[in-house]
Amino acid sequence: MSEQIEQALEIFRRFLKSKELKITRQREILLRRIFEWEVHFSAEDLEDRVKGDGISKATIYRTLQLLAECGLISEVALKDDRRMYEHTYGRDPHDHIVCVDCKKVFEFDGAAIARVEAEIAKRLGFAPMGHRLRIEANCEALRKTGKCERQEIRLG
Amino acid sequence: MSEQIEQALEIFRRFLKSKELKITRQREILLRRIFEWEVHFSAEDLEDRVKGDGISKATIYRTLQLLAECGLISEVALKDDRRMYEHTYGRDPHDHIVCVDCKKVFEFDGAAIARVEAEIAKRLGFAPMGHRLRIEANCEALRKTGKCERQEIRLG
DNA sequence: GTGGCTGCAAAGGATTTGCACTAAC
DNA sequence: GTTAGTGCAAATCCTTTGCAGCCAC
Numbered sequence: 513m514s515e516q517i518e519q520a521l522e523i524f525r526r527f528l529k530s531k532e533l534k535i536t537r538q539r540e541i542l543l544r545r546i547f548e549w550e551v552h553f554s555a556e557d558l559e560d561r562v563k564g565d566g567i568s569k570a571t572i573y574r575t576l577q578l579l580a581e582c583g584l585i586s587e588v589a590l591k592d593d594r595r596m597y598e599h600t601y602g603r604d605p606h607d608h609i610v611c612v613d614c615k616k617v618f619e620f621d622g623a624a625i626a627r628v629e630a631e632i633a634k635r636l637g638f639a640p641m642g643h644r645l646r647i648e649a650n651c652e653a654l655r656k657t658g659k660c661e662r663q664e665i666r667l668g
Numbered sequence: 669m670s671e672q673i674e675q676a677l678e679i680f681r682r683f684l685k686s687k688e689l690k691i692t693r694q695r696e697i698l699l700r701r702i703f704e705w706e707v708h709f710s711a712e713d714l715e716d717r718v719k720g721d722g723i724s725k726a727t728i729y730r731t732l733q734l735l736a737e738c739g740l741i742s743e744v745a746l747k748d749d750r751r752m753y754e755h756t757y758g759r760d761p762h763d764h765i766v767c768v769d770c771k772k773v774f775e776f777d778g779a780a781i782a783r784v785e786a787e788i789a790k791r792l793g794f795a796p797m798g799h800r801l802r803i804e805a806n807c808e809a810l811r812k813t814g815k816c817e818r819q820e821i822r823l824g
Numbered sequence: 825g826t827g828g829c830t831g832c833a834a835a836g837g838a839t840t841t842g843c844a845c846t847a848a849c
Numbered sequence: 850g851t852t853a854g855t856g857c858a859a860a861t862c863c864t865t866t867g868c869a870g871c872c873a874c
Binding site for chain 1: 857862863864865866872873
């Protein structure tokens with residue numbers, strides 16, 4: 513796991529260098545905190561995670577953009593009132609289903625959606641560039657039966 | 669077409685009555701303008717469409733919420749910086765693919781995605797409640813060949 | 825030393841809200 | 850007449866930006 517952080521850091525360093533940007537204390541700390549913690553987070557969540565490290569909100573927003581551009585994190589469509597991110601480095605493609613009541617988030621294999629994306633793009637002659645999907649559902653039934661085969665990830 | 673508007677209006681009236689809300693001049697005009705115009709729109713687009721009808725921005729936002737709650741319109745994930753809507757009454761289920769460069773929006777049949785939604789929900793024991801999807805792509809290839817089998821809908 | 829980076833505070837921009845007046849029923 | 854709706858302006862809230870001083874290189 514910590515090995516994964518070092519790899520991500522190395523990728524980030526190379527990315528920054530390639531764009532003649534600087535490797536700063538703040539950028540390293542932010543990357544580490546992102547990969548150390550839960551998968552899904554907002555700028556505010558991240559701000560909480562670096563409390564005490566003396567990193568401003570502005571730097572957080574600016575660094576999130578860099579990390580997304582670099583491909584280490586991605587924006588995910590989990591909420592409507594703020595941007596949510598997840599770290600994607602070293603993870604398989606997947607999509608999200610969210611309970612509209614309790615806000616729990618589950619992930620599922622992204623192959624089926626990727627197939628649709630590829631086919632639609634092909635039919636239109638487009639070059640596919642990814643997608644943003646949120647399936648909404650109500651998990652009451654799940655709470656009753658307690659049968660769940662998948663990892664639950666609770667939003668903050 | 670105008671028949672469809674009258675039907676939608678009738679549904680809206682029933683909805684309002686069932687919640688003991690009032691049928692106002694503003695609400696009728698907004699519904700008509702929405703169904704008379706293009707499929708995709710933002711609150712600001714709608715504001716432009718009712719210029720001269722003396723309807724405030726606040727009323728527009730409040731009415732959009734009612735129409736969405738009532739099911740006559742739906743939010744669509746076409747842009748990140750503002751809410752986009754489309755009127756769904758009388759239309760087949762579909763999803764959207766957007767060119768990241770020219771912002772053109774194309775619609776495609778929603779059956780495949782609906783199948784994935786149903787299957788994932790079933791596997792988790794959730795009650796499926798819909799989804800929000802935006803496929804992103806680059807249509808440069810399309811522009812070169814000029815071969816497009818589908819209706820183009822340009823965002824404002 | 826240079827040029828990018830940071831922190832701070834202010835600005836931006838879509839959406840929501842409080843309130844007094846108006847209109848539907 | 851009663852109750853909800855509207856318009857206006859102010860407030861919210863997330864995110865971005867301008868700028869002076871700071872740090873990586």
